[in-house]
Amino acid sequence: MRLFGRNGALRAALLTVLLVVAVPSRADPPSSATPFSEIFAQLAARLLEDVVNISTTQANTAPAAKPGADAPPANPGTQLDEFFRDFFGDRGAPGGANGLAPPVASLGSGFIIDPSGLIVTNNHVIANAEQITVTLSDNTTLEAHVVGRDPVSDLALLKVDAKTPLPAARWGDSTKARVGDWVLAIGNPFGLGGTVTSGIISATARDIHAGPYDDFLQTDASINRGNSGGPMFDLNGDVIGINTAIYSPSGGSIGIGFAIPSASARPIIDQLRATGKVERGWIGAHIQPVTDDIAEAIGLAKSRGAMIASIDPASPAAQAKLQPGDVILTYDGKPVDRSRQLPRLVADTRPDKAVRLSIWRDGKALDVELKVAALDPDRPVPPPPEPEKPAAPPTVDALGLKLARLTEDLRKQFSLPEAAKGVVIVDVPANSAAANQGLRPGDLLVAVGQIAVAKPEDVQQKAAAAKKIARKNLLVRVERDGTTRFVALPVEGG
Secondary structure, X not given: OOHHHHOHHHHHHHHHXXXXXXXXXXXXXXXXXXXXXXXXXXXXXXXXXXXXEEEEEEOOOOEOOOOOOOOOOOOOOOOOOOOEOOOEEEOOOOOOHHHEOOOEEEEEEEEEXXXXXXXXXXXXXXXXXXXXXEEOOOOOEEEEEEEEEEOXXXXXXXXXXXXXXXXXOEEOOHHHOOOOOEEEEEEOHHHOOOEEEEEEEEEEEEOOOOOOOOOEEEEOOOOOOOOOOOEEEOOOOEEEEEEEEEOOOOOOOOOOEEEEEHHHHHHHHHHHHHHOOOOOEEOOEEEEEOOHHHHHHHOOOXXXXXXXXXXXXXXXXXXXXXXXXXXXXXEOOEEOOOOOHHHHHHHOOOOOOEEEEEEEEOOEEEEEEEEOEEOOOOOOOOOOOOEOOOOOOOEEEEOOEEEEEOOHHHHHHHXXXXXXXXXXXEEOOOOOHHHHOOOOOOOEEEEEOOEEOOOHHHHHHHHHHHHHOOOOEEEEEEEEOOEEEEEEEEOOOO
């Protein structure tokens, strides 16, 4: 384009437009012609007092390192092995009383949400702390106690007893956040105190494999050690995220940071405030994504929803007669476009609430109602059944696999449990579609679609029937070590 090169006046006018933005404020709103630098300065001046520094100490029961020896690592670890969370380091003179290492200290951030002294931070900032100290923007230090914490979402709520009402941040609506929106991050990087950085929202709904409810905002605003628990503000000065993690091969910011969205955090904080704990819904259905191949195999026009891979006995899903292979398309009136949306929808549901699901089964949509139960975080996992004695088989070729009846010899060969049913996969050709799906000898092919199979010929017949109606893929249910999932395999094999 030569638009800017040939027309300097137009370029200057457009640049002026880019540098002008209207920003509502609780105090003195800037005019619609306020430049970015002034907007950021006004926001920082107003918002810095809402943010606090958090330091903690915890007793270190490990022996002090001897001179010249390697000290034990101070970082207690986090759920994010490949992501960096907060920095834990030694904060005292070498050695300690009774031959123990000095206390371990951590630094983090938080923000005030109520003038009475309620403060939000990350759970990992205060985990295992014996003492929590909060430093306000005017350098006042106060002891804090934990109102409640939720390790699953990595959120915690603290309380300090202040002599006068404190300034408090205002929650914003993260669901309105767009990629490209400007944000400010305020926190305590490297223990330096209130530090303001700016950037944009780089992505939304990020899954970084930190937990079952991942839905992070990603930003390129500089977030470093000590920023955890601090707020991410939009240009209205409202909190739309809680800075929690960064991707950092080097240990410092490389412009990939993650914040818990306010839409996810606020209901959890409200529960912690009311009861000191978080109660989540549970339906007892284990799910997997619906790939394009699976969608084609079951007759869905496009890949969407969450496919049920298995169901816990006596769970709400079992009582509602849901089946493995069902695809949940909507939950309580909300569409399920991606499978990982469903765990959060269920978790956010009040236990004992009756919800309606739209599911896809046998090529058509059905409505099912179930009553959500409370999630027990300590729900026991049933022990694997005892193995049974084994017997021997011929093989059959189907879907590019070699299949055999389940016999005593095969049970022994592949250590299959007594309760195992289905057809045994005895060979998976290298570089085949099945191999690319991760199938291997010893896996059990237990169903085609939702129809259980007991012998290899059943699979052959289903493949032949699918070929007649010009279906490219056939959905099969595979079990390994008691866990089932669905895969779509080419009817022609390969």
